[in-house]
Amino acid sequence: MKYLIKTFGCQMNQHDSEFIASMLRSLRGEAVSDLDAADIVVVNTCSVRETAENKIIGFIDSLKRRKRSNPDLIIAVVGCMVSKREQIDRLLEKRKHIDIILGTRSLYRLPYFLERREAEKGPFVEFDLDDDIPEGRNHIREESYRAYLTIMYGCDNFCSYCIVPYVRGREKSRSKQDILNEAKALVNDGVKEITLLGQNVNSYGKGLAEASSFADLLYALNEIEGLERIRYMTSHPKDFNSEIIAAIAACKKVCRHFHLPFQAGSDRILKAMNRHYQRDYYLDLMAAIKKDFPDSVLTTDIIVGFPGEEERDFEDTLDILNRVRFDNAYTFLYSRRSGTPAADHQNQVADEIKRERLQRLLQLQSDISLAKNQAMIGKTYTLLGEGRSKNNPQMQSGRTDGNKLVHFSADEDFRGEMVDVIIEEAHSWSLNGRIK
Ligand code: SF4
Structure with missing residues (x-):
């Protein structure tokens, strides 16, 4: 077959x-x-x-x-x-x-x-969205050295632009023990980096018979011998609490990469998006992270042109970019998704306005990303190797703890290996370095 x-x-x-x-x-x-x-x-x-x-x-x-x-x-x-x-x-x-x-x-x-x-x-x-997904599934990974691990299914947040809660159902967390068993089996098979997956991983544990939280899970995973790195996606700022920050500080294997989608910089638009936080809360959260993790990498998601977004709302978004200075931002033009509350809003933003705003945002972010990458020149970072480039087999790539992509040349194949590299050159979206 x-x-x-x-x-x-x-x-x-x-x-x-x-x-x-x-x-x-x-x-x-x-x-x-x-x-x-x-x-x-x-x-x-x-x-x-x-x-x-x-x-x-x-x-x-x-x-x-x-x-x-x-x-x-x-x-x-x-x-x-x-x-x-x-x-x-x-x-x-x-x-x-x-x-x-x-x-x-x-x-x-x-x-x-x-x-x-x-x-x-x-x-x-x-297609029953209330179905429980059975445990003990045989799950072959495409890569031998890193793997995704689902910790929860569905989402309860109902952001007004998003279809996910309607198509993936309500939040259901897997038991901590099942997750740990799967993580240990992965590490026994040679996996060094695990990315915990869920629509809102920070609210992990809700509704479980045995009380557990995302922070508890991080502490437990951090104990697994042989596991080098723990990543997670996606976070929601409203649930990213001090307990999680303390767990990350205590767990050296949890990568110092904070991806916290803020989506929009204006309180008016955040409310319309049903995001359950305000810009000041978000800025305070980022300030706390910067204070506790001064060398961390910060990234975010932004939606441009949400219905009703006016120029001053968009300027609030640019203002957050300028204040936080993210290493990278994943930007999306709002696109009407039928079946979501935002699709019915009358005040949709014209496409040319959305595109013009996106260009300004991309330009600003590109400048910030470049400046942040330039600050890495001369410093040493440990990469998890991703193997040789398809187009240029002389070059290999790897990711820093902060998930930055670095290219370097080496005879030995470092795919799946940890390797120290000194950064020599910076671009907005990648870096070049040499093995230390
Ligand atoms: S954007 Fe994320 S948190 Fe909001 S409803 Fe969609 S999946 Fe859930």
Whole structure:
């Protein structure tokens, strides 16, 4: 059985696709990259933006022709886009070539439906967002030295622009013991860096029978021998409390990289976004982090052009950039997402205004990023090697504790190894160095 998984969207989806690949491999499946060679195509969908959805639907539609020429081809559509009955009905109405549909919490049922598909025609549909995801899943990672580890599913925050709570369901934390068991097994297999995954990792532990918090989890993971680095994504400023800051200070394996999305600099827009914090709270939080971790790397996410954003609101966003001086910012133009409260706002910002604001923001951030990277020149950083560059095998790359990308040249392959490098050259988005 030859399979091809087409993944759209975020790290969560990439991680889910690794799990899908693990299940298919355990059925003696073999991955292929050529659609014509595949017996099964799994489309792991993303619904965060409507443009992404349209692209995915275009891809699903393009599979119709292949199914016509190969009626045995199995097509499974899984993930965020198939989490509601109406969405699924709409999708199936004109797409009789789909065999299996599985929501985010039903992915583990793929082998069961593949078996049923041998006897029945389908389509088979399962998408219950209240489902518990079973533990003990065989999960083969794509990389041997670093891995994602899901600590919780879903989100309870309902930011007004975001579809995630509607397509991934309400927050559910995995038990601390299950997470620790998985982390230890990963380290035994050679993993040095674990990234804890969840939509809002800082609120980990809510609703667990045995009381636990994100800070507790960090303390416990920090004890695992052989584990070098612990990362986590995504944080929410409202839940990033002093208990977490104290845990990070005490846990040397937790990377000094603070990614705290502030999204907008004006209180008016933050309220409309339903973010549950104000700009002063955010600035105080960043000041506390800078005080406790003076050499830390700070990054953020920003949405430009949220409905009702006026020039003075946008200037508040620039002001936060100037005050905090992030190492990097991931910037997004607001895009209307039907099914979310913000999509119904009447005062949408014109595209040309959004684009013009984004350019100003990118220019400012690029200057700040460059200045911060230049301050690293001459200093030594320990990298976790990521291997040789595809385009230039003389060059290798690695990441600092703060997740900065550094290129260096070396004969020995440092993929998966810790290596000390002196920074020699700085650009806005990467650095060059030499082995110490
Ligand atoms: S915290 Fe907000 S932006 Fe993040 S997943 Fe939840 S609802 Fe979406």
